[in-house]
Amino acid sequence: MKVLAFSDLHRDLDQAGELVEQSADADVVIAAGDFASVHKGLEETIGALSSIAAPTILVPGNNETEDALRAACEGWESATVLHGQGTEIDGAHFYGLGAGVPVTPWDWSFDLDEEQAAERLAGCPEDAVLVVHSPPKGHCDQSSAGDHLGSQAILEAIDSKRPRLAVCGHIHESWGAEDEIGPTKVINLGPSGTAIELPL
Helix, strand or coil: CEEEEECCCCCCHHHHHHHHHHHHHCCEEEECCCCCECCECHHHHHHHHCCCCCCEEECCCCCCCHHHHHHHCCCCCCEEECCCEEEEECCEEEEEECCECCCCCCCCCCECCHHHHHHHHCCCCCCCEEEECCCECCCCCECCCCCECCEHHHHHHHHHHCCCEEEECCCHHHCCCEEEECCEEEEECCCCCEEEECCC
């Protein structure tokens, strides 16, 4: 299964157009949140992506809410928004959780605390592809100051559920970073588009 995955577009409509072109070869597209910037530009960004015909899994970032993302994706037939839910595509399981985890310092941000995140991750099946906006604590989550800003709940979910792959975004300074937690490969995506071959 050929997967195209990205995160943190933040209203970059030119890059959205590039991703639409890249998606022509993909069996599944994963979009790991932050389509808007501080709740602005969500509809335009989703509109620019909505010509992607491949099945597309989206989770909300901390720059848009779950409800706003679901509303923006309403007319996009191949889109599935996940936030504490899973879906199956061609026999592969995907499970998604959006938002900033742990709670960010910004009062406008769509966030979950660690306890809320742990509750929503409890239903993740083993061997799924985990799509999260926030990275796991200590992996692909380093700020420019060297701080690890990821989520303990996401780390524990990966540790216990052992997904085949975990993709995230959120911490811009770690875009492109890859790591492993046990058998699980973790990738902080960024907006450029990452091609991943997923064995079925």
